[in-house]
Amino acid sequence: LISTTISTTFRTGGQPDRSVVFESGADYVAKRASLGPHRVVGGGSNLLLSDSGPQGTLVAVASARHGVLEISGSTALIDAAGDWNATAFELAGQGLAGAESLVGIPGSVGGAIVQNIGAYGHEISEVVKRVRVLSVEDGQTMWLDAHDCQFGYRDSRFKSSDRGQFVVLEAQLVLTEGGLHRPAYAELADELASRNNSPAPEGYELQAVHQAVIALRSAKNMVWQDSDTSTWGAGSFFVNPIVSGKDHERLTKELSSAMPAWPQLEGRVKLSAGWLVEAAGFHRGHSWETVALADGHALGLVNRSGKATTAEVLEAANQIASAVTALTGLRLLAEPILMGFEPDLAVAFDAHIEP
């Protein structure tokens, strides 16, 4: 991914007018004054670029190396440009627990903070103490406590209310020294127990967790590989919708009492977008001419031919989202950021859209 062009894990779309890559947050701060107006991205694993390319200058703060700058006791300072997956492995290698279930997620540390990455019942925000950011308005850098980052489900102020206003430079994590992992998610708990020949109530070694997570993710085409076009997407294309208790009740009646659902705060309920997509008739493995749903995951909209255009990705996403809306009355939200589009782009789902 690291070059002077902007590459995305979708491998679709056009180039911006100009692009620059920095391999550390400090490099970016040192040289940003000379860049002129620009926007910052990371590893391109949550971006869908228009076929004509985004406007202006895109600056990628991203490196192929891990981003661990300093470890002191249970506290780690990590660079936004670091590759998240390599960083997660490095932290575990240093005996620090807390990020082990988030291995296998591509992209930069900065992107991981922006999106509050999550998997197997954990989110990065659980271990973030504070985040060092640069304010785009006045060029000042400052630390924001985790509380001030407004982390939510696959969300933070950097992705939503203040998108484009801050550049994430570093993060301070608080992990657990010598900790074991107690799985919070049934699928991972089962996988670990079966690999261990029995459940381990005291927890599992971090390395065992890595192996189990990578195996589970690989079976869903969720470990990105240059050599495997069935992973060329942005992970899940739609986020799981969180609905009112009333909507949950209605949909359970209308669709199935077996519809997966997870209770949230204030009586709200999280539904499985993948389940809804399949209920609406788009099953894993479904294929269009150039794009497809991954064989292992109904939300994994991928550039399986390796030759798709972004227009073709959007056309498939529109078909899926329209079918889900027709079935449920719900409007899905796209997880990747759509870059290089007019704000009035007509799509059948909600999305973060930028020029």
Ligand SMILES: Cc1cc2nc3c(=O)[nH]c(=O)nc-3n(C[C@H](O)[C@H](O)[C@H](O)COP(=O)(O)OP(=O)(O)OC[C@H]3O[C@@H](n4cnc5c(N)ncnc54)[C@H](O)[C@@H]3O)c2cc1C
């Ligand atoms: C195969 C695959 C599997 C995936 N699985 C998961 C998963 O399990 N869980 C999950 O949560 N996500 C998953 N994703 C999505 C993606 O990996 C994450 O969202 C990742 O954190 C994006 O990081 P990035 O550096 O690539 O960000 P980019 O795609 O480059 O950017 C995403 C957004 O973050 C902003 N941004 C990036 N870096 C910075 C920075 N330093 N400062 C300010 N803004 C910044 C960009 O402007 C943009 O708005 C998956 C993706 C793929 C391809």
